Amino acid sequence: MNSDELGELLEALRDGTIDDAQTARLDQILAEDPEALDHFVDRALLQADLTFKLGRQPAMPAPARRRRASWKPLLALAAAAAVVVAALLAIPTKQPESPSYEGCAVLTRALDVTWGDSAPSLGSVLPKRRLSLLSGSIQVEFFSGARVVVEGPADFELVSRNEGFCRHGKLRAVVPPQAKGFTIGASDLKLVDRGTEFGLRVPRGGDAEVHVFQGMVELHSRGTSRDLGGGSAVRVDGAGTILPIPADTEGFLTSAELTFRSAEEGRGRYARWESASERLRQDPRVAVYYSFEDSPSWSRELRCNRPERSPVDGAIIGARWTDGRWPGKKALEFKTPGDRVRFQDAGTYESLTLMTWVRVDGLDRPFSGLMLTDGWTSGSVHWQITQTGKLRLGIHGDKISNDYDTEPMFPAGNLGRWIHLCTVYDRQAREVVHYVDGRLSRRLPLKFDTALQLGNVEFGNWGSPIDGSHYGIRHLNGRMDEFVIFGQALKESDVRELYQVGAPAP
Numbered sequence: 268m269n270s271d272e273l274g275e276l277l278e279a280l281r282d283g284t285i286d287d288a289q290t291a292r293l294d295q296i297l298a299e300d301p302e303a304l305d306h307f308v309d310r311a312l313l314q315a316d317l318t319f320k321l322g323r324q325p326a327m328p329a330p331a332r333r334r335r336a337s338w339k340p341l342l343a344l345a346a347a348a349a350v351v352v353a354a355l356l357a358i359p360t361k362q363p364e365s366p367s368y369e370g371c372a373v374l375t376r377a378l379d380v381t382w383g384d385s386a387p388s389l390g391s392v393l394p395k396r397r398l399s400l401l402s403g404s405i406q407v408e409f410f411s412g413a414r415v416v417v418e419g420p421a422d423f424e425l426v427s428r429n430e431g432f433c434r435h436g437k438l439r440a441v442v443p444p445q446a447k448g449f450t451i452g453a454s455d456l457k458l459v460d461r462g463t464e465f466g467l468r469v470p471r472g473g474d475a476e477v478h479v480f481q482g483m484v485e486l487h488s489r490g491t492s493r494d495l496g497g498g499s500a501v502r503v504d505g506a507g508t509i510l511p512i513p514a515d516t517e518g519f520l521t522s523a524e525l526t527f528r529s530a531e532e533g534r535g536r537y538a539r540w541e542s543a544s545e546r547l548r549q550d551p552r553v554a555v556y557y558s559f560e561d562s563p564s565w566s567r568e569l570r571c572n573r574p575e576r577s578p579v580d581g582a583i584i585g586a587r588w589t590d591g592r593w594p595g596k597k598a599l600e601f602k603t604p605g606d607r608v609r610f611q612d613a614g615t616y617e618s619l620t621l622m623t624w625v626r627v628d629g630l631d632r633p634f635s636g637l638m639l640t641d642g643w644t645s646g647s648v649h650w651q652i653t654q655t656g657k658l659r660l661g662i663h664g665d666k667i668s669n670d671y672d673t674e675p676m677f678p679a680g681n682l683g684r685w686i687h688l689c690t691v692y693d694r695q696a697r698e699v700v701h702y703v704d705g706r707l708s709r710r711l712p713l714k715f716d717t718a719l720q721l722g723n724v725e726f727g728n729w730g731s732p733i734d735g736s737h738y739g740i741r742h743l744n745g746r747m748d749e750f751v752i753f754g755q756a757l758k759e760s761d762v763r764e765l766y767q768v769g770a771p772a773p
Contacts, residue, residue, distance in 0.1 A: 272296070273303050295670075369678075370394045371428040376406035376522075377772045378529050380419070388704065389772040390684030397424045400436070406525055407431075412446040413460070415439070416520050426452070439466045439519040442482075456503050459485040463497070466519035474504045478514050530594065533771065537593040543768040547751070548572045555579055555613050555752040559597050564588045569599070569608050569726075581608040586727060591748035592624060592685050592771040598748035599727070604740045607636075607728035613721035613752060620753035621650050621660075622689040622765060627682055627745040630654050636741040637688070638724060638750070641731035643668070646720030649729075650690060651741060652677065658701050658708070660690050664717035671699040673708045685748070687766045692719060693756035700759075705766025707759060726750065 276293045279285040285293070296303045370392035377389050383399030393407065400419030407415050411429035421436020431438075432452040442449045442460040449460040453469050456477070463482025469475045477486060478500040486493050489507030500514040544558050561570040569581035583599065585606035591598035599608065623637060635652040643649070649661035656677030661670045671690075689702040694716065701708040723730060726747060732739035749769065757765075 370410075371425050372407045372409045374405060375408050376416075376525050376529050377403070378405070378525060378532055379403040380405060383422075388681070388684055388686070391681060393425055395425050395427065397422060404520055404525055404528075406522060409446065409449070411449060412443050413449040414441045414522060415451075416522055416525055418520055433467055433469050435469045435471045437466070437468045437519065439521060440464065441522060455505065455507060456486060456488040459487065461485065465495075466515070468518075474502050476500065476502050476512065476515075478516070478519065480514070480516055529772070533593045534595075536771065537596055540593075540769055544572075552753045552755055552757075553751060554616070554619070554754040555610075555750075557581065557750045559591065559599065559748055559750075562588075562597075564597070569610075571610070578612040579610050581610040581726065583608050589746060591746070592769070596748065598626075598746045600746045601727040601743040604728075604742050606742055607730065608726040609723070609730060610725075611723045613724055614754070615646070616692075616719045616721070616754055618692055618694045618754075618756040619719060620689065620691045620751075620755065620757040620762075622687075622749075622751040622753070622762075624685055624687055624748045624769060625743070625745060626685050626748075627652065627677055627743070629682060629744040630656060630677060631744055632741060633738050634659075634729075634741040635743045635745075636725065636728045637743065637747075638726055639729045639741065640721060641723040641725075641729075643733050646718060648692075648719050648721060652743075656681075658688060658690065658703070660692065660699055660701070662692070662699075662717065662719070664715045667715050669714040671701070671709075671711045673701045673703070676703055676708065685771050687769065689757070689762045689765070691756045691762075694718070696756065700756075702759070702762045702766075704770075705763040721752070 273296060276285070276289055276296070279289055280293065372393045374387050374389055374391055374393055380403030381401040383401045384397070387393055387398075398405070398407075398417070400417065400421045402419045404416060404418045407417065407425070409415070409428055409431075413429065415431060416439045417423045418437045421438070422434040423436060423438065424432040424434070426432050429446060429448065430450040430452070434454070438451070440449070440451060440460070441464045442462060444462050447460060447462045451458045451467055453467065453475050456475055458465065458467065458477060461483040463484055464480045465484050466478040466480065467475065477484070477495060479495045479497055481497045483497070484495045486495055486501070486509070488503050488509065491507065493509065495501065498514055500512050502510045502512050504510070544560070547553060547556060556572040557569055558572050559569070561572060562568055567583045569583055571579040571581070585603060586599045586601050586608060589598055589600040590596070601607070621638060625637065627635065630652065633654045637652065638648070638650045640647045640649070643663055645663055645665050647663040649659070651659055651661070653659055653672070656675035657672040658676060659670050659672045662668065687704050691700040693700065694713070697713040697716070699711045699713065727743040729739065729741040
């Protein structure tokens with residue numbers, strides 16, 4: 268128990284100055300540290316006993332000035348504690364708000380893309396924004412159901428769930444009946460769908476072309492409009508003049524072609540990762556490595572990638588084999604409170620680096636476990652994701668503990684996609700460093716100095732919670748594919764290389 272921190276929190280509670288962050292931290296300490304909870308309850312019991320004997324409530328101290336603890340503030344603390352205990356028992360816990368989608372489409376394909384601005388991740392929910400492609404091709408699926416393949420170079424804007432705008436570039440849109448009315452705009456025209464498939468070419472400084480492959484499209488330009496049926500095509504010049512041209516079905520990339528090429532590119536990336544995985548097995552910095560590749564689909568054992576069998580080979584409980592980052596790549600899926608992988612004797616470390624690929628499908632627990640040691644004692648390590656979407660490394664020292672969090676990184680748009688997580692515990696530099704998708708997320712100074720002990724450990728859950736913990740169930744809702752423990756602190760360049768060689772798409 269960190270008595271100084273607990274004392275400060277209880278003093279803020281007593282004074283009525285405690286804020287939301289401090290309340291959450293106090294709740295966590297009381298939930299995870301039995302000694303702290305005993306200390307808290309003792310004050311409440313003391314207050315109840317004194318109130319009964321004295322027949323009155325002790326006066327609350329003025330909150331304006333901090334004071335050292337004495338018997339009078341402790342009486343006030345006990346009074347506050349008693350009230351809080353009663354409130355916790357009587358009032359239902361407030362549930363966190365569900366994440367909302369602040370977007371209008373999903374990026375479902377990306378092939379050989381060079382982005383002109385910030386690069387969205389494959390599988391992520393896209394808000395209203397401009398997508399700048401210097402080269403390559405993408406597929407965007409609007410929430411309305413319309414599907415658009417954009418070929419770079421292009422500047423394409425997501426206007427709403429059922430509308431896009433092309434400043435320049437080439438695209439092919441497939442619009443099912445559910446998305447009837449889907450609209451694509453350009454500088455001098457607007458296309459309104461009636462359930463169709465069409466192509467649009469907008470060159471820089473040139474005349475736009477519209478090619479209708481199936482169905483019907485309404486073309487609006489400079490106050491005039493006309494219907495274009497399947498098999499027709501027109502050119503619209505800067506004056507709004509509409510001229511018929513031959514339809515060019517082959518000139519626009521289809522969704523099927525993009526999917527096939529993406530699968531081919533994925534197989535190539537998978538092969539390159541396999542070569543990198545072989546090198547990783549021989550890397551002297553690696554203490555524990557699970558590629559998730561060396562076990563048949565019926566196996567209930569996760570083999571550690573080293574020649575001899577050992578306690579570090581994981582026992583799979585509940586979790587099932589499923590698809591990983593690429594077709595043919597394996598991963599484990601965790602869905603129920605019983606799902607986990609258990610191993611032991613992973614070693615003691617002065618510094619270490621934790622790395623994994625994970626697909627989080629939901630944050631339906633206060634904590635989602637990535638890797639947690641049993642219990643919560645000196646040297647314990649808890650690597651997990653909070654319900655607010657923060658990546659957290661929790662470290663326990665000698666009667667002291669601390670959490671090292673990122674900013675929230677799992678909005679609804681990041682759920683359901685593969686993401687690379689890496690956390691470095693650098694005892695020599697006295698810092699914890701978090702990386703997300705190969706990029707620095709947060710650098711935090713160590714609050715105290717301790718070695719880390721990985722005795723009994725679990726992936727995707729918390730094997731042996733401390734007695735009385737409110738958060739004993741910490742199962743991951745999602746998938747895990749590849750996990751590495753390095754026995755030293757990696758550099759930022761090392762982390763970036765691991766991400767680049769393992770990313771399912773550029």
